[in-house]
Amino acid sequence: MNLYQAVIIGGGPAGMMGAITLGNHGVKTIILDENESIGGQLVKQTHKFFGDHAHYASTRGFEIAQKLDEEISKNKNIEVENNATVIGIYPNNTVVYTKDGQEHKIQAKKILIATGAMEKQLPFINSDLPGVYGAGAVQTLMNEYGIMPGKRFLIIGSGNIGLILAYQLIQAGVEVRAIVEALGKVGGYDVHANKVKRLGVPILLNHTIVKAIGDESVQGAIIAKIDDKFQTIPGTEREMVVDTIAISVGLTPLTELAEQAGCKVEFIPELGGYVPIRDERMRTTNPDVFIAGDLSSIEEATTAMIEGKIAALEMARDINGSDTKEEIEEELRTLALFRSGPKSVKIRSGLEKMGIKISIPTKPIINEKKEDVIGKLRAVLECDEEIPCNSCEASCPFGAIHIGENLNSTPVLDAEKCTGCGTCVNACPGLAIFMMKENEEESTVTLGIPYELLPLPEKGQKMWGLSKEGNYVCDVTVERVVKYPNKTNIVYAKFPIEFKDTVRHFAFPKKESPIVCRCEEVSLEQIEKVIDSGVTDFEEIKRLTRVTMGPCGGKNCKLVVLGILSRKTGVPISKLSHGTSRPPVKPVEFSVFKKGGDDK
Amino acid sequence: MKSNASVVIIGGGIIGTSIAFNLAKLGVKDVVVFEKSYISSGSTGRCGGGIRQQWTSPMNVRLAMRSVELFKRFKEDVGMDIEYYQGGYLLLAYDEKEMADFENNVKIQKNEGLDVELVTPKEIHEKFPFMDLEGVVGGTWCPSDGHANPQIANIAYALKIKEMGVDLNTHTEVKGIDVQNGKIVGVETDKGYVKTNVVVNAAGGFSHEVGKMAGVDIPTYSERHQILVTEAINHVLDPMVISFKKNYYVRQTMHGSFIMGQSDKEPARGNDLGHTVEFLEEMAPKMVHDFPFMNHLHIVRQWSGAYNVSPDAQPIIDEADNISRFIFAVGFSGHGFMLAPAVGEAVAEMVVYGKSKTMDISNLKMERFKGKKISKERNVV
């Protein structure tokens, strides 16, 4: 039997970083991974990753995998065994795997398990119909094999994975009808949600899927609203015509091998379900076995890599007495800083249950705002969520963007220093940076947006300006298209200045008229027709078409309708009557008023 | 804006535009309508849209029945789909006394030829199993009652009359009526003066004020009524349901939302008085009790409008006898939308022939209040 100093099971970012670290410290290491090539989840990811610039932030997932893979193949201490599925861990650290229909056995001094996680299931009627997929399976088919399993998707779950999948599907040119989310708020990062919202994908909160429809494969889905006890509310069911349903309701660690190796596991929902108990340096209750990555807690590639490194440094100490103490402490500090933001609350409390305390950051989160410079071409940073990422700061050649040492801080622009180069727009993984210049004399604004779709528009072309929610706002004219090698291009277009804070995406005009009021599904054409029939009073247009009369009360489309009316009648918006606002500002349930008011 | 009019109509609500429509149909030229705001800005745009024939006064029953005939033809006559739907009206009774009244009303209504019946709680339950009928002892049911979208109806009339040559002026307020030697000679507006000898007061909530412009004291006043609309869900409720005892009405629009309201205990007087949170607090428990599925339904918007109230809660349709040609169709007391087609027809005939021809509406004259005991329409929410 072959004896290795270290065996790593799972070749995702955690395992790869572990291998590189071990190899660098002179430890003979083998990676076993069941796939044709290593990379784990990263291989499927075509989007740019968030995170610490030092850990490949703003690099696309599959490119991170390529970079790590290159390092691994250069390192003589590391052996990679692909298509190797580990089926069990036996006494005396014996790892058994199958490859080419054959059993293989190896022994190791130390084992790092980095098997990642699997997708959770969701039961609903007909969930076994062909056409219902896990989100990961859709990504694998689409991004690794170039096969598109459907044309019209419904996505269940608005975590980062569901949001990213929606974005990738649209990039691939198919339709995403909606993302359904059981909770009252989006699960993933706002920036990811915004990316898909402005492409016109509605995220239906407090909704669930009731059933898939179809005889031989999915032909539709019935979704419904749910109450705070997750019960469907009768009468709110509605049908959506889709041919594919992608489930992304979370991941849960793959603990089987760790359990077989005698590692104690515990149920800690904050970390993703059953997880192996381990210490700060990733050692499980079996002193020879270490874990890292999604197996230890469902988190991020950045944390997976740091954990893989910490585990490897500790293993190297055990194996050949390498002096890694300082390196470990440095990595632990980076990890703590990374986890110190509000987005890591769950992870922190989960780890605390295991007895691991993350020291509260010594570096405060700073988000002060600086004076804007109107009329100058400059970046507009629309990143208001405290997520651990600093790619914009690192990318700016002029030092105009400041995040500081705590990468959970939101970025601040010094508009004086900004030269309008657009490098940050290109670097931001959240596509949350835009370029803007007001042209006061002609009452227009020029907006530059990150654009990752094909084909690219051309100069002079007319497009639709869409809002943050993906609704039609006004027509725009493309001024300039700047291409970048990393495929995040910047498209600059011009449109009326009153929409400078409204328009955030440009789309090619479609044959059907754009929907202006999404609540009531009223199109531009319907509104123009009513105006052409001689109805030029906003109030009358509203009553005839129902525009602005839906649940949002016109928050999203009122200005757009006034813009259309102004364009058609020549009366400036400021001179038009715009209706009356009536309570409630947001729809409220009857149940709220059932007991009568409580005076405070 | 024309400088000469054969007839000036003050008010572009459902009543004013219906009258103009019928005048144009009778071939009257140079009809001018003044509306101080936009079309459907008055009570019409704020109303529940119910179209009911189950009244206690025979006159109201007849007018409503005639209107139903005309609503059925509205799309062909006026040229727009106004979401008219004959889903019926269900009136609920909660004690023997109320039930006895209902039995009496049904006799009156049947006498006018209305297809209406008494229903038991069991029959109600079979029709509407989703309702909680606790305390209900019976009810009445008229399948040809229904509802429509009042705002679209108002705008439909407006577009049609413009097409027929009526001079419709929105955002134009009548400031005075020029009466000389007992004869109307013109109308003053904030956009100019129009010569005319005939004026129709269809000013809804402002009927009393416009009456005063011509020196006629019309016994009407306005009071606030509140109303709300919910989000849209699948169609479940066919009829308008009314409970006088619990004080509510509710219907589901063709669009899927529910519209509902009540009469406040002491309705505020005047026009456009805003809205109260107490209205929501009072509506919620009774609506959720009777319609349990509404518990998690979202309220999308609340608003209010004016009932222009007359002493007997029936309209006043008349021509002034002390000056020459001042006609009024006012005081609809919360049910003017449903009567508008028939009222428009009758008033246009009054203008052209001196009296209405299709129907005899002489008992809606103002003189009915002189000295006599007032017999009030009771079926009002």
Ligand SMILES: Cc1cc2nc3c(=O)[nH]c(=O)nc-3n(C[C@H](O)[C@H](O)[C@H](O)COP(=O)(O)OP(=O)(O)OC[C@H]3O[C@@H](n4cnc5c(N)ncnc54)[C@H](O)[C@@H]3O)c2cc1C
């Ligand atoms: C759609 C999506 C988007 C994401 N976006 C980001 C992002 O923007 N930024 C970020 O930082 N993170 C992101 N992540 C998270 C990140 O990809 C994961 O946290 C990270 O990949 C976890 O690394 P890992 O090495 O623990 O596991 P994985 O990457 O899951 O790798 C585990 C590997 O082990 C193999 N394996 C499992 N069992 C066995 C066995 N028995 N035998 C052999 N091999 C086995 C698996 O096949 C896999 O190759 C995203 C994840 C997804 C799914």
Ligand SMILES: Cc1cc2nc3c(=O)[nH]c(=O)nc-3n(C[C@H](O)[C@H](O)[C@H](O)COP(=O)(O)OP(=O)(O)OC[C@H]3O[C@@H](n4cnc5c(N)ncnc54)[C@H](O)[C@@H]3O)c2cc1C
């Ligand atoms: C909450 C609520 C619910 C209701 N529900 C129902 C129902 O279910 N069924 C039903 O049949 N009825 C209902 N009604 C009653 C119905 O709305 C009215 O009876 C009907 O709309 C009256 O129409 P109108 O044209 O007379 O009045 P309005 O629609 O008020 O029109 C009068 C118009 O005159 C204009 N005006 C006034 N003064 C002047 C002036 N000086 N110069 C120019 N213009 C002027 C006003 O701006 C207004 O637009 C309800 C009313 C309310 C408030």
